[in-house]
Amino acid sequence: MNFDFSDDQKQLRDEARRFLAEKCPPKAVRAVIDGKAPYDRDLWKGLADMGFLGVAIPEAFGGSGAGHLELCVIAEEMGRALAPVPFSSTVYLAAEALLLAGSDAQKQKWLPAIAQGHAIGTLALFEGTGNPSPKAIKLTASNGVLNGTKKPVADGAIADFAIVAARTGSTGRDSDIALFLVDLTSEGVEAKALTSIDPSRNQAEITFTNVKAELLGAANEGWSILSQVLDRAAVLIGFEQVGGSDRALEMGRDYALDRIAFGRQIGSFQAIKHMLADMYVSATLARSNCYYGAWALSTNAAELPEAAASARISATQAFQHCSKNNIQVHGGMGFTWEFDCHLYYRRSNALAVGLGSLSHWEDQLIERMRQKNAA
Amino acid sequence: MNFDDTPQEAEFRSKARAWISANAPREYEDELKKAALGRIQLKSANILDVAKAWQKKKADAGWAVPHWPKEYGGRGASPIERVIWQQEEGVFGKLGALFIIGHGMCGPTMMAFAQEEHKLRYLPPLASGENIWCQLFSEPAGGSDVAGLRTRAEKDGDDWIINGQKIWTSGAHHSDYGILITRTDPNVPKHKGLTMFFLSMKSPGVEIKPIKQANGQAEFNEVYFTDVRIPDSQRLGAVGDGWNVSLTTLMNERMAIGANVATGFPELFEFCNNLMLDDGPAIDDPAVRAKLANWAVRASGLRYTAFRSISALSKGERPGPENSIGKLVAGAMLQDVATYALDLQGASGVLNGPEDAEVAGKFQAMLLRSPATRVEGGTDEILRNIIAERVLGLPGDIRVDKDVPFNKIPTRGRA
Numbered sequence: 001m002n003f004d005f006s007d008d009q010k011q012l013r014d015e016a017r018r019f020l021a022e023k024c025p026p027k028a029v030r031a032v033i034d035g036k037a038p039y040d041r042d043l044w045k046g047l048a049d050m051g052f053l054g055v056a057i058p059e060a061f062g063g064s065g066a067g068h069l070e071l072c073v074i075a076e077e078m079g080r081a082l083a084p085v086p087f088s089s090t091v092y093l094a095a096e097a098l099l100l101a102g103s104d105a106q107k108q109k110w111l112p113a114i115a116q117g118h119a120i121g122t123l124a125l126f127e128g129t130g131n132p133s134p135k136a137i138k139l140t141a142s143n144g145v146l147n148g149t150k151k152p153v154a155d156g157a158i159a160d161f162a163i164v165a166a167r168t169g170s171t172g173r174d175s176d177i178a179l180f181l182v183d184l185t186s187e188g189v190e191a192k193a194l195t196s197i198d199p200s201r202n203q204a205e206i207t208f209t210n211v212k213a214e215l216l217g218a219a220n221e222g223w224s225i226l227s228q229v230l231d232r233a234a235v236l237i238g239f240e241q242v243g244g245s246d247r248a249l250e251m252g253r254d255y256a257l258d259r260i261a262f263g264r265q266i267g268s269f270q271a272i273k274h275m276l277a278d279m280y281v282s283a284t285l286a287r288s289n290c291y292y293g294a295w296a297l298s299t300n301a302a303e304l305p306e307a308a309a310s311a312r313i314s315a316t317q318a319f320q321h322c323s324k325n326n327i328q329v330h331g332g333m334g335f336t337w338e339f340d341c342h343l344y345y346r347r348s349n350a351l352a353v354g355l356g357s358l359s360h361w362e363d364q365l366i367e368r369m370r371q372k373n374a375a
Numbered sequence: 376m377n378f379d380d381t382p383q384e385a386e387f388r389s390k391a392r393a394w395i396s397a398n399a400p401r402e403y404e405d406e407l408k409k410a411a412l413g414r415i416q417l418k419s420a421n422i423l424d425v426a427k428a429w430q431k432k433k434a435d436a437g438w439a440v441p442h443w444p445k446e447y448g449g450r451g452a453s454p455i456e457r458v459i460w461q462q463e464e465g466v467f468g469k470l471g472a473l474f475i476i477g478h479g480m481c482g483p484t485m486m487a488f489a490q491e492e493h494k495l496r497y498l499p500p501l502a503s504g505e506n507i508w509c510q511l512f513s514e515p516a517g518g519s520d521v522a523g524l525r526t527r528a529e530k531d532g533d534d535w536i537i538n539g540q541k542i543w544t545s546g547a548h549h550s551d552y553g554i555l556i557t558r559t560d561p562n563v564p565k566h567k568g569l570t571m572f573f574l575s576m577k578s579p580g581v582e583i584k585p586i587k588q589a590n591g592q593a594e595f596n597e598v599y600f601t602d603v604r605i606p607d608s609q610r611l612g613a614v615g616d617g618w619n620v621s622l623t624t625l626m627n628e629r630m631a632i633g634a635n636v637a638t639g640f641p642e643l644f645e646f647c648n649n650l651m652l653d654d655g656p657a658i659d660d661p662a663v664r665a666k667l668a669n670w671a672v673r674a675s676g677l678r679y680t681a682f683r684s685i686s687a688l689s690k691g692e693r694p695g696p697e698n699s700i701g702k703l704v705a706g707a708m709l710q711d712v713a714t715y716a717l718d719l720q721g722a723s724g725v726l727n728g729p730e731d732a733e734v735a736g737k738f739q740a741m742l743l744r745s746p747a748t749r750v751e752g753g754t755d756e757i758l759r760n761i762i763a764e765r766v767l768g769l770p771g772d773i774r775v776d777k778d779v780p781f782n783k784i785p786t787r788g789r790a
Contacts (some may be wrong), residue, residue: 001377001378001379001380001384001682001685001686001689002376002377002378002379002686002688002689003376003377003378003679003682003683003685004376004683004686004687004692006376016592067600069376085482096744098620123752133670163611183388184605204417249767253767253769255771256769257768264770264773265769265770267769267770268769268770268772268773270756270759270760270772271762272769273759273763273764274756274759274760274763276763276767277758277759277760277762277763277767278759280700280762280763280766280767281700281703281704281762284676284680284697284700285672285673285676285677285680285700285704286676286678288674288675288676288678288679288680288683289672289676289679289684291376291679291683292675292679294376295377295378298376309668310672310675311669311678313668313669313672314672314675314676317669317672359661359665361668362487362664362665362668362669363661363664363665363668365668366658366664366667366668366670367664367673369644369671370648370658373644373648
């Protein structure tokens with residue numbers, strides 16, 4: 001059994017960690033949070049130069065064609081560094097949708113641009129409060145013309161193109177939903193930035209008024225493609241959450257070793273030790289579930305839907321758990337703007353809902369297990 | 376990343392599988408599968424006889440304790456081959472419960488510290504299950520603080536005279552031998568005055584009394600020692616070095632990876648698939664789903680954590696203190712899962728008669744047994760200390776009795 005990343009993949013992870021330690025220190029994250037720029041353009045260019053944006057894009061489309069396991073190790077480091085760039089929207093959602101369902105022409109147009117850092121993509125799915133579901137999609141597509149509003153769209157105000165989920169019929173079946181590829185510079189597109197609990201990442205509302213769009217994939221398969229994209233993204237974002245969990249745990253551990261109160265290191269109190277031990281447990285369970293997700297993703301296994309939901313739930317819980325208790329270990333200092341604890345707390349809670357809520361994924365996991373059990 | 380065996384591992388697995396398939400006691404397979412936590416019983420046979428027969432059969436073919444050296448009753452298998460054997464033995468591994476302490480703790484301690492003559496004499500019948508061994512560590516005054524033990528060993532010529540009491544000794548009533556940690560010097564700090572021995576459980580002056588547990592069962596014992604005589608040749612390690620010897624025992628135990636640690640989740644999932652609530656099947660209820668999903672990812676997380684450890688073993692790495700998470704997560708889960716399964720049964724959840732209770736009272740038995748899982752072999756709190764100190768590098772507890780002679784340590788909390 002070799003249920004681990006290869007030496008080459010671990011080397012890539014180390015390389016990504018070194019690169020991000022240099023190019024994406026907390027100061028860089030704070031620059032975006034403070035509104036100095038909507039995202040870190042230099043970092044984005046650097047990620048392109050390192051080949052990280054195209055690591056899972058085949059060579060024929062301008063990527064390095066390394067694969068999804070390589071993307072997982074990079075994702076972990078992106079999460080650890082809280083990288084303030086549209087990586088997940090562009091690479092896990094838009095590029096994966098193109099890879100799964102794009103025509104050759106669509107792939108040729110957008111994938112090389114993504115790999116080179118010239119195009120930012122996103123997925124426009126949500127329309128206000130709610131979870132991923134065909135019923136929740138009201139934006140209409142009629143003869144390739146879109147009308148409606150999407151909110152929130154991650155990185156929507158900085159994206160060059162979007163994959164838009166639209167309603168083409170009202171039979172009540174999944175086949176009512178189709179995906180469209182929209183150049184966001186098109187006439188009739190209006191994007192407005194929204195404030196969020198995690199200002200290190202852009203959120204937007206995008207209104208489509210009589211916007212001409214091209215189909216992505218077959219018209220009646222939009223929902224099925226979308227489900228696959230969300231599963232893939234669940235694993236990849238899971239790795240970001242694992243990276244964030246580990247960093248939050250480290251920060252808490254380091255503070256517990258440095259801080260003296262009542263004449264001793266606070267890390268010598270069992271109340272603190274046990275809190276950190278529990279964080280370690282959560283982070284470890286999440287990592288292991290994500291490794292299984294990585295295996296399923298990289299082999300396109302039939303187990304992917306179940307593995308992805310497990311990774312999603314476990315990693316969401318771990319990052320929320322580690323980031324909130326990291327603040328608790330820090331005490332009052334953890335609640336200052338100056339300390340970085342809140343950056344992880346913000347990111348963990350933003351990622352927790354970004355692909356739909358925890359309860360949605362809990363429901364999905366048990367439904368998938370039930371179906372497998374019945375089969 | 377893959378789940379494949381190396382060619383060498385595959386060869387070992389196919390050998391093990393072929394032998395098990397030709398030799399395992401299939402007639403008990405169903406009963407073993409259904410056995411509830413803490414009460415493995417067979418309707419048609421004595422579990423002790425079946426377990427001993429299976430162990431002996433394995434021993435005759437060299438499969439008894441595969442990772443032990445050949446001369447002591449094993450086949451010199453590697454740590455990863457040990458895991459493969461466990462995977463292949465599957466449900467029949469439950470028959471090994473009687474031998475876990477002997478094979479996992481007593482044997483390795485004997486291997487590290489006994490005289491060669493004693494190893495050759497005692498280890499093969501331990502491997503084959505002809506002799507059962509127990510571990511005499513815990514005492515009424517020394518549970519988590521095992522070094523606080525008070526059983527005395529006093530030198531008398533070439534012998535030692537033992538007086539005192541042990542508690543929570545698994546399987547003492549079946550045992551032929553035991554390893555025993557004693558206090559040989561109460562005038563030095565507690566960790567420094569300990570010495571380890573092995574002895575025959577049939578020695579004059581050894582008295583074994585079963586403990587009636589909170590769940591009504593009796594898996595453990597109290598063992599009383601009254602002027603029990605042990606020859607000095609049965610000492611394991613130096614006089615006063617018993618604490619280090621016991622650490623060897625406990626470290627060896629860590630090599631056993633709990634890939635199949637019981638969490639109760641598969642049972643609960645199956646139960647919810649079959650249970651009808653007022654509004655339909657339990658499995659379709661959103662509140663039930665949320666609960667199940669939380670436990671599902673803990674169970675799968677443990678499974679894949681074990682796979683990661685197995686992969687490390689396969690590369691020749693040694694598992695470390697991070698393996699403490701298995702029991703820490705599983706123990707609490709068992710208790711929570713059982714509590715919830717009763718809740719789903721409504722007022723009938725109180726019943727545990729095999730005829731009246733859902734799934735023959737499996738969850739009621741789990742509920743009543745699970746508190747012990749969170750205590751035995753390291754409490755939840757000790758396991759968290761191990762993770763905090765040995766994995767995360769946090770400071771050890773401040774030990775107020777560290778430099779105090781053992782006989783000056785207070786023994787009562789309130790006057």
